[in-house]
Amino acid sequence: MGRIFSGVQPSGNLTLGNYLGAIRNWVKLQNDHECIFCVVDMHAITVWQDPEALRRATREVAAGMLASGVDPKKNIIFNQSAVSGHAELGWILNCVSRLGWLNRMTQFKEKAGKHKENASVGLYVYPNLMAADILLYKGTHVPVGDDQKQHLELARDIAQKFNNDFGREVFPLPEPMIFGSATRVMSLRDGTKKMSKSDPSEYSRISMTDDADMIAKKVRKAKTDPHPVPDSVEACGDRPEAKNLMNIFAALSDQELKEVCAEYGGQSFADFKRALTDLAVSKLAPISEEMQRYMDDPAQVDAILKDGAERANAIAAPVLKEVKEVVGFLQP
Incomplete structure (x- = not known):
């Protein structure tokens, strides 16, 4: 296995979805792979951010990784803006990527909505910067959720076009790594919507x-329906809230959904929720306590990020030098 790159935005208020969909998987990967984990603060400013809130959220995301068990000695943990190569390679890849490719990106349409003329240019070219994040380290594998698969496909297209344009195999084509049933955790108030830190209801999400x-x-208080717990995966099909809670239980207990159906099928949701509560508290409360300890010591978090940025830059600098040489830039 080659080099894994993954990142998470510092938009504050990390949720159970961030933990199950990304951070927990990083902990599993770190013992067997070379991993680079990034707090993507440059992506965050594609929409306006309060500067102090951004600094606080960057530390909070780093604290969440550390509290969950991501080891800063085994892995590189840093914030994106601390390595200028992300921005430099991002511009070069802006000149390789095509407008038609970006026009097909569904996330821009979803985020900009009806006001796309007022959206930042950064939000539009966000996928090119994501490609730069990965390719700056010649990343070969990227853990992704469903909502990022299209962006990774674009990164592969950009890498391939760069290689073809210049007749050099500079970049590998990064491969997706997709994990189990709870990669997409849904709202506790509406099982048809993704769990989101921006939802106005605090009860729609579990925060780390x-x-x-x-x-x-x-x-x-999580929404359910009046029927007993489904006794098969097929029976979960048209019951989104039931399926969401069972998927969360399956992920937290390292089981498959069918095993949860076999164990709890036919029981009342009151009984199932008691079991889920005990499980969630036992898994998540220690992380919350450790996360708070890191947040109470911002100097420690900053030192870890600084060390990570130096190690990341040591990998990125020769790659960027190679890219500039291939493109034809004069270099000192």
């Missing part, structure tokens, strides 16, 4: 900073 009491309260 929630203490044991709050986790228990949110699970108890």
Whole structure:
């Protein structure tokens, strides 16, 4: 296995979705692979950010990674803006990527909505910068959720076009790594919508900073339906809230959904929620406590990010030098 690159935006208020969909998988990968994990603060400013809130959210994401078990000695953990190569390669790839490719990106349409004329240019070319994030380290594998698969396909297209344009195999074509059933965690209030930190209802999500009491309260209040727990995966099909809670249980207990159906099928959701509460508190409350310890010591977090940025730059600098040489830039 080659080099894994993955990142998460510092938009504040990390959720259970971030943990199950990304961070927990990073912990599993770190013992067997070379991993680079990035807090993508340059992506965050594609929409306006309060500067102090951005600094705080960057530390919070790093604290969430560390508290979850991502080891800064085994892996590189840093914030994107601390390595200028991301921006430099991003511009070069802007000149390789095609407008037609970006016009097909569904996330821009979703995020910009009806006001795309007022959206930042950064939001539009966001996928090119994501490609630069990966290719700057010659990343070969990228853990992705469903919502990022299209962007990774674009990164592969850009890498291939760069290689073809210049007749040099500079970049590998990064491969997706897709994980189990809870890669897409849904809202606790509406099982048809993704769990989101921007949802106005606090009870739509479990936050990684929630203490044991709050986790228990949110699970108890999670929306269900009047029927018993489904006894098969097929029976979950048209019951999104039931399926979401069972998927969360499956992920937290390292089981398949069918195993949860076999164990709890036919029981009341009141009983199932008690079991899910106990499981969620046992898994998540210690992370919340450790995360708070890191947040109370920002100097420690900053030192880890600084060390990570230096190590990341040591890998990125020769790659960027090679790219500039291939493109034809004069270099000192």
